[in-house]
Amino acid sequence: MSQKFALILLVMLVLSACVGTQSMLVEDQPLKGINITIDPGHGATQAYDSFRIGQTGEREEWINLRVAKILSRKLTLAGANVLMTRTKDRDVSLGGRASMASGHHSDLFVSIHHNGSVNDPSIDLPIVYFHGSGDMNPASVDFAKILIDSMRAEMSFQQQRAGAVYSDHLIFSSGTSVLRNTIDDMPGVIGEGGFFTNPSGEGRLKSKAYNKLEAEIYYKAILEYFDRGIPSAMCLLPDSLEYIDLLRPIEFELDDGFGNTFFVENTFKVLQDGVPIQSNWDSNSGILTATPDSSLEKSVSFQVFARNLQGNAIHPIPFKFLTKAGYEWFIHEKWFEAFDEAEVLYSQVIQNNALHNLDSALHLYQLSLEIQIVHPKARIAEEKILALLIKKQALIEDDLSDAIEAQQFRIREYYPD
Numbered sequence: 001m002s003q004k005f006a007l008i009l010l011v012m013l014v015l016s017a018c019v020g021t022q023s024m025l026v027e028d029q030p031l032k033g034i035n036i037t038i039d040p041g042h043g044a045t046q047a048y049d050s051f052r053i054g055q056t057g058e059r060e061e062w063i064n065l066r067v068a069k070i071l072s073r074k075l076t077l078a079g080a081n082v083l084m085t086r087t088k089d090r091d092v093s094l095g096g097r098a099s100m101a102s103g104h105h106s107d108l109f110v111s112i113h114h115n116g117s118v119n120d121p122s123i124d125l126p127i128v129y130f131h132g133s134g135d136m137n138p139a140s141v142d143f144a145k146i147l148i149d150s151m152r153a154e155m156s157f158q159q160q161r162a163g164a165v166y167s168d169h170l171i172f173s174s175g176t177s178v179l180r181n182t183i184d185d186m187p188g189v190i191g192e193g194g195f196f197t198n199p200s201g202e203g204r205l206k207s208k209a210y211n212k213l214e215a216e217i218y219y220k221a222i223l224e225y226f227d228r229g230i231p232s233a234m235c236l237l238p239d240s241l242e243y244i245d246l247l248r249p250i251e252f253e254l255d256d257g258f259g260n261t262f263f264v265e266n267t268f269k270v271l272q273d274g275v276p277i278q279s280n281w282d283s284n285s286g287i288l289t290a291t292p293d294s295s296l297e298k299s300v301s302f303q304v305f306a307r308n309l310q311g312n313a314i315h316p317i318p319f320k321f322l323t324k325a326g327y328e329w330f331i332h333e334k335w336f337e338a339f340d341e342a343e344v345l346y347s348q349v350i351q352n353n354a355l356h357n358l359d360s361a362l363h364l365y366q367l368s369l370e371i372q373i374v375h376p377k378a379r380i381a382e383e384k385i386l387a388l389l390i391k392k393q394a395l396i397e398d399d400l401s402d403a404i405e406a407q408q409f410r411i412r413e414y415y416p417d
């Protein structure tokens with residue numbers, strides 16, 4: 001073979017290899033563009049934690065990290081942008097883990113743990129936790145169910161059938177820190193792939209081959225979850241809005257995860273501050289229109305619920321807006337601006353019984369004190385607050401005696417003559 005011919009052959013081989021690799025990458029990257037946070041639980045607790053350890057000395061944090069690393073590699077190869085909250089045996093704060101996940105704009109948060117029991121070494125089963133109530137957190141439950149089903153089908157446990165999906169309120173009354181602090185941004189779960197306090201469980205969890213199997217289970221569950229499409233809602237009000245007008249309808253544009261508007265009928269729901277409000281779905285435009293309720297709060301939040309035809313629910317990320325009262329409240333930076341504006345409103349309230357100005361005047365006097373404790377007109381502000389509460393009770397014929405008494409006590413005790 002001449003040298004020239006050999007060179008041409010080599011170039012052709014290299015070129016075809018490149019083309020082959022490229023097309024393989026595109027086909028084999030089902031998670032391209034998806035951001036996932038993998039959180040290996042605990043880390044570097046050996047010095048003080050005598051609980052997270054099996055009978056032969058294997059520690060939970062080591063198992064968590066091994067499984068997470070294998071999983072992370074698989075997800076990265078599939079095209080996902082993976083963030084690991086730790087890659088070494090070191091401790092990361094719970095708040096730090098959650099803020100890393102939010103900063104990564106994650107589409108899913110997966111915290112990898114293994115379980116222990118101090119009083120019963122025979123227990124060995126899988127558990128997947130989601131945050132809060134299933135009704136309010138449907139997307140996390142969707143993923144949790146896929147994960148627990150494959151854990152039970154393909155991993156080994158002493159109580160194979162007993163594994164289940166549970167709320168993290170069963171662990172702590174307010175749930176777990178990492179799930180509570182990520183729920184406003186993404187769905188998430190804590191997976192507990194068996195008990196290291198069970199002797200045969202510990203034996204399995206120590207094995208690299210079994211860690212690999214567990215990572216494969218997570219990987220396949222994540223693939224299946226994203227394969228069903230991630231439905232989403234977008235609020236059509238501009239971000240630049242100073243405050244929301246609750247007298248007008250509010251519109252949400254829905255996508256089923258495939259650029260379409262195919263959703264299961266009767267799964268549409270809009271909550272305003274956790275309470276259902278009237279809404280109307282138009283499948284042609286893909287717009288869900290809701291009618292807000294009036295509110296005396298400084299801010300309101302809306303959450304949208306619906307389920308696509310593949311069975312995935314929208315993760316109900318809250319859309320938060322200032323109300324008019326909230327806007328007035330927050331635009332003041334100087335105590336005297338708030339106080340002076342309160343004085344104008346106060347005289348209108350006293351002269352014309354202008355009830356609509358009364359709450360604003362109350363807020364503004366309180367705000368002046370919040371911005372600058374004991375400003376030069378603090379006592380006047382406190383007395384005006386008392387006068388407004390008495391006026392409000394007379395005007396709306398409501399019992400405000402507790403608030404009035406508290407304010408009288410405040411002036412008497414904190415501002416003695």
Ligand SMILES: [Zn+2]
Binds near residue numbers: 041042060113114
């Ligand atoms: Zn744990």
